Amino acid sequence: MKKEINLLKSKQEKESDSGLIPLVKSLSLVLILVYVLSLIGIYSFGFYVSQKEKEILIEIDQKERQIKKAARLESLQLTVKSRLNALAWVFGKEKKAVGLVEAWRRLGNVAADKVTLASVVIDNFGETVSLRGSAERMIDLIDFFQRVKESSGEKDGFNDLLLTSLTKGNEGYKFNLELKVSS
Amino acid sequence: MNIKKYNLNDLKYFIFPLLVLGLMAVSFFLLLWPKVIQIKEARSIIKNQETKLGRLTEKLASLKGLNETELTDRSELVLRALPESKQPMLAMSVLRHISQETGIEVKKIDVRPGELATLSAKVKNQVPSLDFSVKVTGLENQIGDFMEKLSKSLPLLRAEKISLSFGPQSLELTMDIASYYSFLPVSLGKIDTLPGILSQDEKEAYKKLENFSFPSTFSEEWLPALDAGRPNPFI
Numbered sequence A: 001m002k003k004e005i006n007l008l009k010s011k012q013e014k015e016s017d018s019g020l021i022p023l024v025k026s027l028s029l030v031l032i033l034v035y036v037l038s039l040i041g042i043y044s045f046g047f048y049v050s051q052k053e054k055e056i057l058i059e060i061d062q063k064e065r066q067i068k069k070a071a072r073l074e075s076l077q078l079t080v081k082s083r084l085n086a087l088a089w090v091f092g093k094e095k096k097a098v099g100l101v102e103a104w105r106r107l108g109n110v111a112a113d114k115v116t117l118a119s120v121v122i123d124n125f126g127e128t129v130s131l132r133g134s135a136e137r138m139i140d141l142i143d144f145f146q147r148v149k150e151s152s153g154e155k156d157g158f159n160d161l162l163l164t165s166l167t168k169g170n171e172g173y174k175f176n177l178e179l180k181v182s183s
Numbered sequence B: 001m002n003i004k005k006y007n008l009n010d011l012k013y014f015i016f017p018l019l020v021l022g023l024m025a026v027s028f029f030l031l032l033w034p035k036v037i038q039i040k041e042a043r044s045i046i047k048n049q050e051t052k053l054g055r056l057t058e059k060l061a062s063l064k065g066l067n068e069t070e071l072t073d074r075s076e077l078v079l080r081a082l083p084e085s086k087q088p089m090l091a092m093s094v095l096r097h098i099s100q101e102t103g104i105e106v107k108k109i110d111v112r113p114g115e116l117a118t119l120s121a122k123v124k125n126q127v128p129s130l131d132f133s134v135k136v137t138g139l140e141n142q143i144g145d146f147m148e149k150l151s152k153s154l155p156l157l158r159a160e161k162i163s164l165s166f167g168p169q170s171l172e173l174t175m176d177i178a179s180y181y182s183f184l185p186v187s188l189g190k191i192d193t194l195p196g197i198l199s200q201d202e203k204e205a206y207k208k209l210e211n212f213s214f215p216s217t218f219s220e221e222w223l224p225a226l227d228a229g230r231p232n233p234f235i
Helices: A002-069 A071-095 A100-111 A138-153 B008-064 B068-081 B088-102 B140-151 B200-209
Strands: A115-123 A128-135 A158-169 A172-181 B105-112 B129-138 B157-166 B171-180
Touching: A002 A071, A002 B008, A071 B068, A071 B200, A115 A138, A128 A138, A138 A158, A138 A172, B068 B200, B088 B105, B088 B129, B088 B140, B088 B157, B088 B171, B129 B140, B140 B157, B140 B171
Parallel strands: none
Antiparallel strands: A115 A128, A115 B157, A128 A172, A158 A172, B105 B129, B129 B171, B157 B171
């Protein structure tokens, strides 16, 4: 009886072993299949990527050749741009200043007959103006200052009048006037 | 206690899967992983190359949009306005030409060439200049015309300081003049850098420049003849 039981048990164990082995076998086959497929997939994707890289490099090369052919155009554009940038800076220096020619002409007009201008110095691209002159009568001088001041209402007019010196001599009143040009 | 005894013959069924797993692990590190890394790197390279290609396409399109004739005209004008180096003789010739046109008398021209201007030399201003002063005498309207013409002539001459002395009959004008120049660009820059588009200030500067003129009768004959180089002994 005992012998029979042992035989039955060993038979059962053998049966369970024979069920595990095909499972392991099929699992490993599936694993191999998946692995091989992923290997093929990754390698073909790698091939696609390298092909794409080559295509892009060829396209870049073509574009670079075309750009190099147009180098003359680029150099002209660069020359024009850099010079215009420099010119804009030079012109910009004058923006806040009244035109130099205009400045002394206007002062000459304002001076009229009663005030004699001895010298006009226009500095800093026309931002500051120094006047030296004389007038016989004080009233003419005051009138002159008033007219210069009135011109500050105009565009690019003068403001910040500073009378630096006023002396009375035999020939009348001598003055030094400094003006700043409004921005 | 019942201990199950396995026969070695039973383990042979597990050798194949274990071998497969082992081979897979080895080949993963030898074949698969390097390829994955390679693809990853290639993709990042492609991404960069695509960006570069985009910039190149954009640059090519903008270069194709440039008009060569217009650019040549523009560059001629700007090069006349701003020569590539200090040109004292050219500036003085322009001064002489304008003074003859307006009928004023040039009393003195004082040129201060300064240090030799090279690309490596430091310049005090954004745009380097050759400074000189000129003293002229003439009638009021002549002086006015002189200054007017000077301010509209090429190469670009800019009065930085003006001193006027009023005499009994004529005016004496002393001007500090800056004659600007600008070096030519030495390189085109990177191939994928876009050529600069003119800014609003630059466009305005060009518009202003169109009103300037190179003295109409000005030609090489206005320039003083200077001997240069070694004379040819065979002539």
